[in-house]
Amino acid sequence: MSKISAKPLSGFQELSLKKQIIFDKIKRTIEKTFEEEGFFSIDTPAIERWEVLNGKGGEENQKLIYKIDKDTPQGLRFDLTVPFARYVANNLNDLPMPFPRYQIAKVYRGERAQVGRFREFYQCDIDIAAPIESLGALTSNSILSALAYTLDNILTDTSILKKTFNFKVLIGHRAILNQFFEENNLSDKTTKILAIIDDIKKIGEEKVSENLKALELSIDDVEKVINLINCSSTKELEELNWKEFDKVKPFIEELEFILSNNKENMKLDLSITRGLDYYTGVVFETFIEGELSKYGSMMSGGQYDGLIKAFLPNQNIGGIGGSIGLSRLFDILDKEDLFKEIHLYEIAILCDTSETFNNEIGSYNSRLKGKRIKREIGNIGKCLKRNKNVPIILILENNEIKVKNMLSNEQFNFDNKETAVNKIKSLLSEL
Amino acid sequence: MSKISAKPLSGFQELSLKKQIIFDKIKRTIEKTFEEEGFFSIDTPAIERWEVLNGKGGEENQKLIYKIDKDTPQGLRFDLTVPFARYVANNLNDLPMPFPRYQIAKVYRGERAQVGRFREFYQCDIDIAAPIESLGALTSNSILSALAYTLDNILTDTSILKKTFNFKVLIGHRAILNQFFEENNLSDKTTKILAIIDDIKKIGEEKVSENLKALELSIDDVEKVINLINCSSTKELEELNWKEFDKVKPFIEELEFILSNNKENMKLDLSITRGLDYYTGVVFETFIEGELSKYGSMMSGGQYDGLIKAFLPNQNIGGIGGSIGLSRLFDILDKEDLFKEIHLYEIAILCDTSETFNNEIGSYNSRLKGKRIKREIGNIGKCLKRNKNVPIILILENNEIKVKNMLSNEQFNFDNKETAVNKIKSLLSEL
Numbered sequence: 001m002s003k004i005s006a007k008p009l010s011g012f013q014e015l016s017l018k019k020q021i022i023f024d025k026i027k028r029t030i031e032k033t034f035e036e037e038g039f040f041s042i043d044t045p046a047i048e049r050w051e052v053l054n055g056k057g058g059e060e061n062q063k064l065i066y067k068i069d070k071d072t073p074q075g076l077r078f079d080l081t082v083p084f085a086r087y088v089a090n091n092l093n094d095l096p097m098p099f100p101r102y103q104i105a106k107v108y109r110g111e112r113a114q115v116g117r118f119r120e121f122y123q124c125d126i127d128i129a130a131p132i133e134s135l136g137a138l139t140s141n142s143i144l145s146a147l148a149y150t151l152d153n154i155l156t157d158t159s160i161l162k163k164t165f166n167f168k169v170l171i172g173h174r175a176i177l178n179q180f181f182e183e184n185n186l187s188d189k190t191t192k193i194l195a196i197i198d199d200i201k202k203i204g205e206e207k208v209s210e211n212l213k214a215l216e217l218s219i220d221d222v223e224k225v226i227n228l229i230n231c232s233s234t235k236e237l238e239e240l241n242w243k244e245f246d247k248v249k250p251f252i253e254e255l256e257f258i259l260s261n262n263k264e265n266m267k268l269d270l271s272i273t274r275g276l277d278y279y280t281g282v283v284f285e286t287f288i289e290g291e292l293s294k295y296g297s298m299m300s301g302g303q304y305d306g307l308i309k310a311f312l313p314n315q316n317i318g319g320i321g322g323s324i325g326l327s328r329l330f331d332i333l334d335k336e337d338l339f340k341e342i343h344l345y346e347i348a349i350l351c352d353t354s355e356t357f358n359n360e361i362g363s364y365n366s367r368l369k370g371k372r373i374k375r376e377i378g379n380i381g382k383c384l385k386r387n388k389n390v391p392i393i394l395i396l397e398n399n400e401i402k403v404k405n406m407l408s409n410e411q412f413n414f415d416n417k418e419t420a421v422n423k424i425k426s427l428l429s430e431l
Numbered sequence: 432m433s434k435i436s437a438k439p440l441s442g443f444q445e446l447s448l449k450k451q452i453i454f455d456k457i458k459r460t461i462e463k464t465f466e467e468e469g470f471f472s473i474d475t476p477a478i479e480r481w482e483v484l485n486g487k488g489g490e491e492n493q494k495l496i497y498k499i500d501k502d503t504p505q506g507l508r509f510d511l512t513v514p515f516a517r518y519v520a521n522n523l524n525d526l527p528m529p530f531p532r533y534q535i536a537k538v539y540r541g542e543r544a545q546v547g548r549f550r551e552f553y554q555c556d557i558d559i560a561a562p563i564e565s566l567g568a569l570t571s572n573s574i575l576s577a578l579a580y581t582l583d584n585i586l587t588d589t590s591i592l593k594k595t596f597n598f599k600v601l602i603g604h605r606a607i608l609n610q611f612f613e614e615n616n617l618s619d620k621t622t623k624i625l626a627i628i629d630d631i632k633k634i635g636e637e638k639v640s641e642n643l644k645a646l647e648l649s650i651d652d653v654e655k656v657i658n659l660i661n662c663s664s665t666k667e668l669e670e671l672n673w674k675e676f677d678k679v680k681p682f683i684e685e686l687e688f689i690l691s692n693n694k695e696n697m698k699l700d701l702s703i704t705r706g707l708d709y710y711t712g713v714v715f716e717t718f719i720e721g722e723l724s725k726y727g728s729m730m731s732g733g734q735y736d737g738l739i740k741a742f743l744p745n746q747n748i749g750g751i752g753g754s755i756g757l758s759r760l761f762d763i764l765d766k767e768d769l770f771k772e773i774h775l776y777e778i779a780i781l782c783d784t785s786e787t788f789n790n791e792i793g794s795y796n797s798r799l800k801g802k803r804i805k806r807e808i809g810n811i812g813k814c815l816k817r818n819k820n821v822p823i824i825l826i827l828e829n830n831e832i833k834v835k836n837m838l839s840n841e842q843f844n845f846d847n848k849e850t851a852v853n854k855i856k857s858l859l860s861e862l
Contacts (some may be wrong), residue, residue, distance in 0.1 A: 003741075003742065003743075003744050004482050004483060004517075004741050005480070005482070005483075005742075006517045006518075006520035006521035006742040006743070007521060008475070008477065008479075008517075008521070009479070009480055009503065012476035012478065013476075013477065014475060014518065014521070014522075015473075015474065015580060016522060016525050017471050017473070017522075017526065018525075020471070020472050020473055020474060021471075021472070023474070024472050034800070036796075036800055036801065038803070038804060038806070039806075040448050040451070040452075040775075040803075041451050041452070041455050042443060042446075042448070043445070043446065043451060044439070045439050045440065045443040045551050045674050046447065046477065046537065046551065047440060047443065047497075047539075047550075047551065048439075048440070049436070049440055051435050051436070052435060052436075066499055066501070067499070067500040068479075068497055068498070068499060068500065068507075069496070069497075069499065069500050070541065072440065074440060076499075086435075086437045086439075086443065087437075089437035090437035090438060090439070091445075091447060091448075094447050094448065094449075095448065096775060096776070096805070100674065106477065108478075110501065117480075120476050120477065120478065203467065222835075231832070237738040295502055306433060310434075310435050310437050311434065311437040312434075312437070313434050315660075336746075344471075344527060345527070365467075367804070369467055370466070370467065372469070372471075373469060374469075374527070375469070411574050
């Protein structure tokens with residue numbers, strides 16, 4: 001028989017059993033938090049018609065789409081926002097407004113595989129769709145607070161992490177930038193200026209100035225741009241020389257509302273612009289502090305007024321949302337060796353006879369529900385050898401109940417189930 | 432702006448919010464049960480190299496594979512068994528043996544869309560990989576019992592279903608059929624005979640006889656085949672005229688072990704052969720009773736000795752497993768209107784001022800965790816109108832606490848949080 005290679009395609013993540021247990025735990029934390037924060041679950045097909053994928057999202061994304069070889073042009077989704085917009089349009093009559101949704105699913109990008117960049121990866125998205133006039137401070141704040149709360153739940157979970165981490169959400173605003181460009185007759189250069197200022201963390205202020213000059217901005221305009229993106233408070237932002245302050249006022253108030261509600265982990269940063277074409281309001285990216293600060297954004301998103309309208313031109317419905325890059329975050333925590341060591345099986349139950357097994361296993365199973373248990377029947381000595389890597393062993397032999405802590409080599413004898421199970425639970429909690 | 436169609440591609444399931452809540456509940460029941468039964472979660476890429484998909488699974492499947500347009504030939508998985516076999520080979524050194532795994536994920540088949548047949552659907556699989564010599568009665572029984580227990584959990588869940596259902600798992604055995612074919616010099620016609628007898632439920636015994644005769648089987652052989660597939664107990668099976676009884680004995684004992692352990696919902700049926708090429712031992716399909724008996728199998732699987740060996744020719748590792756067709760099962764329960772009506776929001780909390788909201792919402796949220804809650808600030812009269820479809824409403828107005836049952840129109844006043852929350856919980860439990 002000729003052998004088929006068992007490696008997954010390059011750029012695809014496939015975890016070991018122990019890593020998968022940790023991954024699933026994080027994924028469930030996210031799911032549970034999103035639900036408790038009031039977001040509804042939706043599930044959309046991984047395959048979308050080409051015109052849906054092609055509709056919005058920028059040229060950058062179109063090149064990355066996995067095309068599928070079928071009569072109807074189609075491909076794999078590259079994010080969960082475009083499918084969400086389609087879902088809203090397709091189900092509008094059944095949806096509450098505002099409509100808060102979450103979706104945790106894989107997306108696909110055919111880019112060159114590199115560290116922390118996968119071709120298939122999980123995104124964990126929350127969004128709120130609502131009439132554009134009712135989007136604003138309250139909605140933005142509920143998205144950002146829920147995301148920050150979720151990320152904090154992950155980064156402070158010492159049941160899986162060796163240490164906890166803080167993070168900062170950097171918040172910009174595309175509508176404020178647009179108003180600025182308009183007031184300074186720079187609107188025709190918007191896309192290029194956004195790309196340049198978005199790079200400031202990588203290339204520094206001096207290089208940004210140079211690049212803006214190369215775009216033929218006057219020295220005065222370059223200075224204004226730099227002053228704008230250097231604003232570190234909404235007060236500074238207010239004090240810029242706005243020609244039509246009324247037009248930016250609601251956006252500055254929106255930022256102020258979000259920042260005052262999330263003082264600990266959010267920060268104004270107008271150089272955050274987000275590459276994708278579809279953002280129109282608040283935009284944000286998130287950086288973890290400490291040894292993880294060298295990695296890029298782990299959670300990002302923003303407001304998009306036009307995306308849903310592409311499917312529903314006669315309705316004035318917009319959206320705001322964000323995404324936790326779960327696969328990437330997991331990969332980085334793993335590469336930096338930040339996960340606690342876990343045991344594949346937590347407990348082994350060894351029985352000397354199948355009679356003992358059949359009589360006893362049910363009641364132990366129900367008392368130890370949710371634990372990872374190996375169950376074996378046979379010669380206890382041999383079973384013990386086979387399971388020497390399992391930390392806690394329950395031995396049912398000659399009608400005796402023994403619990404063995406394999407890490408300390410201690411053994412305990414019991415005359416009833418209940419006390420044995422309590423001992424197992426207390427040993428497990430100390431692992 | 433030209434409008435993009437918001438419909439998903441045909442053959443793809445997309446649920447309303449209420450249906451998604453029920454779907455997710457069933458999916459979690461399955462996940463939880465698989466975990467409690469001791470199966471480890473694995474996650475494999477949805478895209479596999481072409482040679483992996485093409486390796487096993489029968490010509491029938493190859494035609495259905497979604498091809499992806501990339502330099503390296505690749506496509507979307509059509510089941511979770513072939514990727515499992517690849518995973519075992521790729522991770523062999525890190526796996527416990529026997530290795531019990533579960534996977535709940537979408538698979539893709541480009542077949543013509545028809546009722547209950549989707550192009551993208553969830554399969555919920557459990558499998559055990561182990562050295563072939565250690566597969567057998569115990570392993571088969573643990574797969575079948577765990578699947579039956581899981582399906583029973585779903586079909587008796589009156590929190591989502593209007594009524595409960597029984598089901599029967601019909602169990603055949605490919606190795607017994609193979610030995611029969613060999614003893615009767617029919618081995619060269621195996622594939623064709625399997626296809627014919629697998630059809631008996633659709634076409635009846637007479638037509639099966641005709642089709643077998645058309646295959647140029649002697650009248651005597653046709654009778655033997657019919658007698659074999661008509662066996663309704665392992666005793667009858669034993670009493671057939673086996674030339675080498677020793678060779679079938681362990682397989683009959685395996686069936687007897689499974690059947691005696693699952694008397695209520697399992698039944699011998701050697702006409703069950705399963706289409707896919709890769710099965711070599713026990714095979715099974717499952718039919719729900721009552722008004723759902725007209726639909727096809729909802730849970731099926733079997734033992735496959737060669738699938739993992741295609742990736743690991745030098746190791747003698749086989750597998751046994753089965754799958755619950757979640758999307759199909761859900762679709763049928765939905766079409767037959769068997770789901771209970773649910774409310775999108777269970778509770779609305781209405782506050783007259785944002786001050787009240789900010790002071791009170793946190794403690795109600797934590798007391799009502801896990802409930803689907805709408806939260807609104809504003810004129811209580813208007814809020815009530817907007818939320819008349821929410822069954823339970825909590826009103827926080829003028830420092831008063833009121834709970835309104837919108838179904839009965841009763842209203843209750845409280846002077847503290849605790850009693851109000853208890854009333855809400857008791858009203859919710861009566862919905």
